[in-house]
């Protein structure tokens with residue numbers, strides 16, 4: 001009784017109201033940091049917590065897999081070189097077990113082969129070490145924003161027999177479901193919102209990646225290739241056209 005009275009005195013009502021309002025409008029985002037370097041992991045944990053994220057750290061591939069299967073993360077930061085395996089394998093395994101949280105790979109080398117392997121394994125984006133914390137935060141926000149935007153727009157998109165539901169994040173061609181990574185989904189969604197329109201690489205990067213993205217535009221070509229492998233080739237279609245010197249176009253009739 002006495003404690004309750006005392007705490008009533010020290011916490012102004014306005015502050016209690018503000019903090020409950022804040023919790024309602026800004027749900028805590030949960031981040032899994034997979035990193036074996038203790039200093040780096042501590043730095044990431046502290047920095048992300050200061051930004052209001054809930055953070056779990058996994059120093060090994062084994063722990064990453066366990067945590068990733070048990071918890072619904074909003075974003076996963078994944079180091080490539082781990083003491084008991086590599087991040088690519090962790091990403092593939094998590095995707096295989098139905099963990100679809102956006103994955104941001106932290107690669108030590110700026111090698112194209114690393115980036116392609118990362119994207120092939122189902123990662124959504126990559127960041128080369130050393131990176132600035134500001135850039136890391138921007139990439140995380142961008143990944144989260146795309147997820148939220150997709151949830152907020154309910155209308156099912158239809159181009160030919162290709163259907164994409166932004167709310168449930170399901171894609172089908174005819175009656176066959178197609179599994180896409182978050183990035184492939186975002187790219188297809190943008191293409192489907194502009195059927196028969198020529199979209200330049202720059203425009204695709206601005207809308208699907210981030211307006212502040214400074215990586216090379218080859219990433220668009222890489223993802224278009226992934227999409228073709230999933231939405232076209234198995235169905236004998238060629239719906240995503242390369243418009244030489246201009247960009248790409250999703251044909252309404254294919």
Ligand code: CA
Nearest residue numbers: 036079081082
């Ligand atoms: Ca490492």
